[in-house]
Amino acid sequence: MLGSGILKGLAVTAKNFVGSYHNPARMVTQEYPDVQPQLPANYRNFPFLVTENATDPMGTMRCVACQICEKECPPQCIYIEKSKDKKPDANGKLQLYPAVFDIDTAVCMSCQLCVEVCPFDAIKMDHVFAIAATNRFSGLLLNREELAKPNTYFHEIRPDEAAEVDGRLAAERAAAEEKAKAAAAAKATAATATKPATGGAAAP
Amino acid sequence: MRAVHDEFHGDLLEVSMGPQHPSTHGVFRMVVTLDGEQIVKLKPVFGYLHRNHEKIAESTSYLSSMPYTDRLDYLCSMSNNWAYALAVEKLGGLTVPDRAQYLRVIMAELTRLVNHSCLVGFLFNDLGTSFTPLLYAFREREKILDLFESLSGSRMMCNYQRFGGCRVDPPPAWLAAASALVDNFPRFLDEYETMLTGNEIMLARTQGIGPMGAAQAINAGITGPCLRATGVDYDLRKVDAYGFYPRFNFRVPLGAHGDTYDRYMMRILEMRESVKILQQAFRELPAGPIMDPKAKLRGFRPKVGEAYGRLEGPKGELGFYLISDGSTNPWRYRVRPPSLINLTLLEELCLGRTIADAVVILGSIDIVLGEVDR
């Protein structure tokens, strides 16, 4: 019968209309911003720099200014200047740190290649998505103070990945300590065997 | 708009449709010459979204181009990633572990569901059934995009495949959720088809509109569902047997008339076949590594040579042609865009039809301007 196809279609829309009042499968709209979205842990938007310590973020940054992310960033939105001096990192090893670390979020496309190439777990992807600014240039340019977020925040947004990273870093730290201890012990035995060396040579 | 005078036809009217026109699916422009309501000439105008993707890719490393491929056909980033990874793997002689091969099939078929449900939604928008079918389709698409988001971090710009494997290993909970979604998908398709496939207005507007001949389509390089709607059995999943597709049991739907209705039905039937592939993939997914240990992401330098990798994207044959000169950047990087080449026959299909039909024909060809203009 001509028109039966249309009637069947109208029955479907009627079912969907009624269902949108009581059937959760058909109630899909979220009332943003009254209801904030539940972001999955893997959600990525804009990078941030991980610091060990919330009270001294600039002093405990994991970044050692190796500039790998700057080179690999496809839209070239990262700008790093190395420091002139060195500071001890979490392992006690003297390292450079970024004197300037800028990310232009107007250019960043959140591809997370910087995270993948970082050998120090220093840069990770954030969960922020509402970062509107009134100034097009400096408002969207984040410097290292704005980018630095403590490790506790990383644990908050990505608990699994943060725990895995912490475990790996702790293992590395332990291995480094072990090595330093062994080196010190070897040195001590060497020192007792021969004459003590003049001056205090720094441990490697 | 301007009038073109002609002795025999009276006044011809030249209408510039687009680039800002809701029916052109982006910034696409058609210069249409009309005789009354009939189209006598149609010239597509491209380039409004041209970013010279190929030039950018030739000036960066192999890895850095991967997120840019997401932005070609922004509905199908997973397929684009795979096509590029396929070409680089061919160029560098890399292998892909079994689990990654299965994951790639899963992602590519989920992408096909995303793309085709989008397409049928937009096609009905073009037919004039404003937004109801589109929103029903988007509701289902959004569920798949949520899966992509929880796995890769982004709904549409997934950046998931790498040469030599995949980036993230999905946890069992993700696989269970995806599997449940796929099992429910045919119910949505049934409902959708009850609503629209038998609709008399839809049949009148699509059957016999813009028919394409098989020989004509092959010569014009039409690929994907538009080609198979003409009855040509050419699906790269079967022909090239790339990835692990030979392990899956599925059929290739074929049309007979190559008209708009057949092109619509191709999408519906392909979604049903994709569901079958996905169910097999979730059942058989092996455990194991997801990256080739030989693959080197940073500073990847393939040997001198060239490779053409292609796969059956949701829109047609998506190919990447790479030439390596032994450095970290490709010497030549070329995308074979199915959206652009499928438009080759647009003028022939629209001649003699009305503007309203041209809109429907364009909608059934399925283009995304990010890929047309690159």
Next chain:
Amino acid sequence: MIVPASPDPAKPDLSTPPVAENSLASALPPFSPSAILPRLLARFPAATIELVPNPGPAAEHSLLLDAAHAREIATFLRDDDMLRLDYCSNATGIDWPEKEIVDTVKKSVPDPAGGPDKVVEEKTKRIQPGYLETVYHLYSMARKHGPVILRLRTENRNDRIFLPSLTPVWKSCDFQEREIFDLYGIVFLGHPDLRRLLMWDGFKDHPMRRDYVAPDDFEWEPTPHGSVLDRAKGHYPKTEGLNS
């Protein structure tokens, strides 16, 4: 009417191509360049056709055709019953600018003092002239094989940039040849509608060429570095710099 069936029973089975009469060709797949080359040379004795090897792992070798016979050969490849290359998948351009090649020849020079001969390396520099190239990837939908890769080269990069268009043979080359014309500047003789495709009509240069210089219309951005920074410096106002 939709028939969800594969393979289509109405169609004759074309999965096994007819056996080649040429004994050399029968050992190789019929679409491999080394099988096609002798057949083409026999068919077109006046044409110069070369095999261009691909040293990479893909090992997809290609055939370099001369411009004068390209369209005839292409038509033959499309219509030949054994090949049936009815589908041109990809057509693209490549720019090969002129480059300096250093040839090293080892020569042994007799030692005037009477000792053993000295080996001296002689280096000669020569300029390999630049050219533009088009590449066509052909497949057969009827026989389901491929690819056969064709290459055509222009005489130089400046004024002898003409190549025959293959659009009359495969319509799929239509937009792709327009794109090559647009981005590389190769002029296709016999193309039905050779206009720019992606760039606008008044645009002068060809942006995909290797020596293309982007216009200096740099917009201020906060984080330039590398070559972008050098270009950006000319545009910075005196007082404004990096703001951190």
